[in-house]
Amino acid sequence: MAGDRIFGAVMIVVALGYILSATTIQVPLFPDPVGPKTFPFMIGGGVIVCALYMMFRPDPEADWPPLRSLLSLVIATIVMIGYTYTLKPLGFLIPTALAAGILSYQLSPRPVAAILTGVGLAVGLFVLFRYGLDLGLQPFPRGWL
Amino acid sequence: MDLLSNLALGFSIALSPFTLMLAVIGCFLGTIIGALPGLGPSNGVAILIPITFSLGFDATSALVLMTSVYYGAMYGGRISSILLNIPGDEPALMTTLDGYPMAKQGKAGDALVISGVASFVGAFLATIALMLLAPYIARLAYKFGPAEYFALYLLAFSTLGGMASNNQAKAAMASLIGLGLAMIGQGQSGTPRFVHGNLHLMDGIDFLVAIVGLFAVSEVFVFLESHGKESSIGVKLEKVTVPVKELAATFWTMIRGSIIGFVAGVLPGAGASLGSFMAYMAEKSYIGEKGNFGKGDPRGVAAPEAGNNAAAGGALVPMLTLGVPGSGTTAVLLALLMTLNITPGPTLFTDRPEVVWGLIATLLIANFVLLAMNVPMVKIFVRILMVPPAILLPGVTMISFVGIYSLSGSSFDLLLMILFGIMGWLFRKMDIPTVPIILGILLGGSMEDNLRRAMTLSGGDPLYLFSSPIAVVLWVMAILGFVAPIFLRRYLRKPPAVTD
Numbered sequence: 001m002a003g004d005r006i007f008g009a010v011m012i013v014v015a016l017g018y019i020l021s022a023t024t025i026q027v028p029l030f031p032d033p034v035g036p037k038t039f040p041f042m043i044g045g046g047v048i049v050c051a052l053y054m055m056f057r058p059d060p061e062a063d064w065p066p067l068r069s070l071l072s073l074v075i076a077t078i079v080m081i082g083y084t085y086t087l088k089p090l091g092f093l094i095p096t097a098l099a100a101g102i103l104s105y106q107l108s109p110r111p112v113a114a115i116l117t118g119v120g121l122a123v124g125l126f127v128l129f130r131y132g133l134d135l136g137l138q139p140f141p142r143g144w145l
Numbered sequence: 146m147d148l149l150s151n152l153a154l155g156f157s158i159a160l161s162p163f164t165l166m167l168a169v170i171g172c173f174l175g176t177i178i179g180a181l182p183g184l185g186p187s188n189g190v191a192i193l194i195p196i197t198f199s200l201g202f203d204a205t206s207a208l209v210l211m212t213s214v215y216y217g218a219m220y221g222g223r224i225s226s227i228l229l230n231i232p233g234d235e236p237a238l239m240t241t242l243d244g245y246p247m248a249k250q251g252k253a254g255d256a257l258v259i260s261g262v263a264s265f266v267g268a269f270l271a272t273i274a275l276m277l278l279a280p281y282i283a284r285l286a287y288k289f290g291p292a293e294y295f296a297l298y299l300l301a302f303s304t305l306g307g308m309a310s311n312n313q314a315k316a317a318m319a320s321l322i323g324l325g326l327a328m329i330g331q332g333q334s335g336t337p338r339f340v341h342g343n344l345h346l347m348d349g350i351d352f353l354v355a356i357v358g359l360f361a362v363s364e365v366f367v368f369l370e371s372h373g374k375e376s377s378i379g380v381k382l383e384k385v386t387v388p389v390k391e392l393a394a395t396f397w398t399m400i401r402g403s404i405i406g407f408v409a410g411v412l413p414g415a416g417a418s419l420g421s422f423m424a425y426m427a428e429k430s431y432i433g434e435k436g437n438f439g440k441g442d443p444r445g446v447a448a449p450e451a452g453n454n455a456a457a458g459g460a461l462v463p464m465l466t467l468g469v470p471g472s473g474t475t476a477v478l479l480a481l482l483m484t485l486n487i488t489p490g491p492t493l494f495t496d497r498p499e500v501v502w503g504l505i506a507t508l509l510i511a512n513f514v515l516l517a518m519n520v521p522m523v524k525i526f527v528r529i530l531m532v533p534p535a536i537l538l539p540g541v542t543m544i545s546f547v548g549i550y551s552l553s554g555s556s557f558d559l560l561l562m563i564l565f566g567i568m569g570w571l572f573r574k575m576d577i578p579t580v581p582i583i584l585g586i587l588l589g590g591s592m593e594d595n596l597r598r599a600m601t602l603s604g605g606d607p608l609y610l611f612s613s614p615i616a617v618v619l620w621v622m623a624i625l626g627f628v629a630p631i632f633l634r635r636y637l638r639k640p641p642a643v644t645d
Contacts, residue, residue: 003575011318018325018339025338032597033605036336039593040328046321053314062574069370076369077567080362080542084559087550100539106369108535117536125543133200135551 004058008051015051019044072106079103091140092129097122148276151498155506158205158499167210168507172514175217180526181537182225185234186218186417186457187473187580188360192541194481195353195548204485205500209507211481212461215474216268216508219417219457220515223260223450224526227253236417236453239425243438243445250441254385259443260450261519262392265512266399267451271407271458272508278411279494279501282466286491289467291599292610296619298592301469303627304412306581313631315577323585324592326350332590345557352480352586354549354558358565359579360477361545366570368538385523388443395447398428402451409452410459410471417456417472424452458508465489465501469588473580479587 022040065073079102086095101118105111129135158164178189190211197207222237227244240260247256289297306316329339330349340346405427406420428448429438438445460471461478468489470476482489487500494501518526549562569579596610603609611617 007575021339021341026336028336033600034597036338039596040325040338043321043325043328047318047325050314050318050321054312054318057314059312059315059576062576064574065370072369073366073570076366077563080546080563080566081560083546084556084563087546087559088556092547096543100543103365103369103539103542104535107538108533110535113535117539121536121540121543125540125547129196129547129551133196135196135199135547137547137551 002058003062003064004054008053008055008058011051011054012048015044015047018047076103076106089141091138091142092126093122093139094141096125148280151502152276152506154498155502155504158503159209159506159510164206164209164503164507165510167206168213168511169514171210171213172217172220172511172518175214175219176221176224176515176518176526177217177529178214179218179221179237180224180233180530181532182229182231182233184364184537184541185222185474186215186236187477188364188541189218190214190474190477190481191353191356191360192545192548194477194484195357195552196544197481198353198484199548199551204482204487204497205503207481207485208478208500208504211478212504212508213511213514215478216454216457216511217515217518218474219268219454220261220264220519221526222453223264223446224257224519224523225530227256227260227446228527228530236421236456237449238418239421239449239453240446242425242449243440243442246439246441247443247446252441255388255391255443256446257523258385258387258520259391259395260446261516261523263395263399263402263447263450264454264519265516267403267406267454267456268458268515269509269512270400270403271410271455272505272512274407275458275462275508276505279462279466279505282462283491283494286467288615289491290613291595291602292612292616293619294595295592295599295610296616296623297467297469298588298595300619300623300626301463301584301588302581303623305470305472305584306578306627310576310578312576313627315575316581317627319572319578319581320585323582323587324589325585326355326582327586327589328593332593345555350561350586351553351558352583353484353552354562355565355586356477356480356583357545357549358562359569359582360473361541362562362566363569363573363579365538365542366566367573368534370570385521387520391443395443398444398447399451401431402428402448403455406452406455407459410456411462412471417453417460417474420456420459421449421453424455425449465493465504466491468591470584473583476580476583476587480583483587 019041022037022044025036027035027037079099083095083099097118100121101114104117105114126137126139130137178184179186193214194211197210202210218234219236222233223240223244225231225233226237226240227248230241230245232238232241244256244260247253302320306320310316329346331337331347332349337347402424405424409420409423410417425445425448428444429436432444436442436444460475464470464475464479468479470479479489487493487497545562546559549558572579599609611620
């Protein structure tokens with residue numbers, strides 16, 4: 001109920017922004033009858049129609065997770081974002097071991113198993129990608145080796 | 146004669162040692178992907194595509210590898226359905242209904258063999274039918290102009306969306322979000338749109354990033370939320386023998402299931418899940434009271450497995466001949482083709498016959514490889530099934546990241562992938578289907594292009610979109626495809642939920 005209504009409202013704002021942005025598209029000197037703006041306008045309009053429908057005829061509320069599960073999703077997201085930014089400067093092995101270890105611990109809270117999973121996945125995948133598939137991966141931070 | 150010379154060309158490619166090796170590897174990986182709960186054909190193929198692509202394979206090799214994975218995943222899905230009562234992927238859901246009861250009665254081996262042979266029959270017949278039918282549809286598609294293609298894309302959205310969600314507004318919303326995302330970037334026309342000075346967006350959103358995010362990363366979130374319940378094999382798998390009597394008794398079941406599945410697969414949007422559902426339901430009502438359905442009837446594993454594998458082959462028909470995928474996984478395969486700069490459609494059959502016929506010949510061979518892997522060697526996969534989610538899911542995440550990273554090397558794409566992952570999780574919670582988003586991103590550019598070309602041809606007359614009989618038929622089918630599920634749902638509930 002509320003979820004569909006909030007989502008619908010957000011999508012209307014997004015669609016209006018999309019349409020507004022579409023009005024600024026530069027039209028080429030000799031445009032075709034449709035031009036580069038029409039299709040985006042149609043899409044934006046369609047989204048608004050669907051969003052209104054969702055707001056006025058919402059489905060039964062989705063089964064939202066309790067706060068604790070939600071927190072673990074937030075942690076996983078932070079881990080993934082951190083992984084994204086450390087992959088280049090720190091090389092493959094250390095960030096992969098850390099990220100995989102934390103994710104593994106989240107799924108099954110056994111610290112030793114999680115550490116082994118992290119290190120095992122990092123080394124195993126590195127060997128597979130570097131030597132099996134010949135992808136150019138940097139194992140350690142530049143300058144270590 | 147045409148067919149024979151085409152097949153000869155196909156086999157000359159498929160029988161090269163390298164292609165054969167790729168097919169075997171693909172079948173093996175595919176069966177694992179299918180067997181592991183939480184890794185279905187679409188997300189399994191999705192995480193492998195970026196890696197395949199960064200290996201620099203040529204088009205035929207990449208396509209052979211990925212379609213072998215696709216076929217393999219369809220075979221493998223039944224293994225965990227039977228042993229764990231958890232479908233390894235969505236199309237294998239119906240197989241749990243009789244497969245798990247059979248396993249509990251100590252007939253796990255029989256169930257695996259019967260369903261493995263049924264998978265083979267379904268996939269093999271579908272590959273033959275694909276081979277016979279596809280050239281005709283390709284020839285028909287030659288008559289398609291921009292108006293027909295526009296209507297065809299509409300049909301794909303309406304049927305795929307109509308089947309994917311219980312709420313048509315949400316399905317339409319998902320398609321529109323995908324189309325909206327497809328508009329970002331320079332596109333074919335060269336006019337930059339929705340870029341707002343961000344250079345990363347100039348080339349548009351890479352659909353592989355969206356696919357891996359929506360399918361694979363979101364799966365990790367779903368698993369985390371459910372706290373990755375440990376799966377354990379509750380039934381024993383004794384020696385696997387060939388139950389000759391039961392195989393003979395289910396032979397016609399397999400044939401019927403294959404035909405129903407193939408038809409369901411060819412229809413755009415229906416896909417393998419519907420194929421197995423329809424095959425099971427049809428068989429159940431055909432056998433009637435005499436059957437033992439739901440309590441371990443061998444026909445209850447033969448029908449859905451023949452149906453789902455035949456549908457997998459059927460879904461390749463619209464994808465190859467029209468460039469319109471019939472299911473989530475074929476949408477992912479379409480993304481692969483587009484990344485390789487291959488435009489599926491009628492011209493594929495004339496311009497790149499080696500791709501089409503090499504693929505078809507490989508699929509014929511792959512079926513025998515899969516039969517060998519899934520019947521005599523099935524125990525290997527049963528062992529792999531015991532990999533706990535705490536190892537599997539981090540592994541999937543890392544492979545997703547490395548795949549996208551080695552493809553683009555940009556942190557922006559990785560962040561975008563995470564964003565799509567969160568979006569996928571949220572949308573799945575809200576019963577907003579994610580496959581139409583992918584379809585929108587894939588087809589958005591051509592859909593707009595065809596609309597603009599149609600209007601240029603007609604000097605801006607919108608009635609031109611309905612000017613040919615084919616176009617009108619496609620429009621009617623599109624509208625029916627969108628509206629019919631609303632009424633059908635009142636009579637036909639979704640496939641029965643697995644509760645025990």
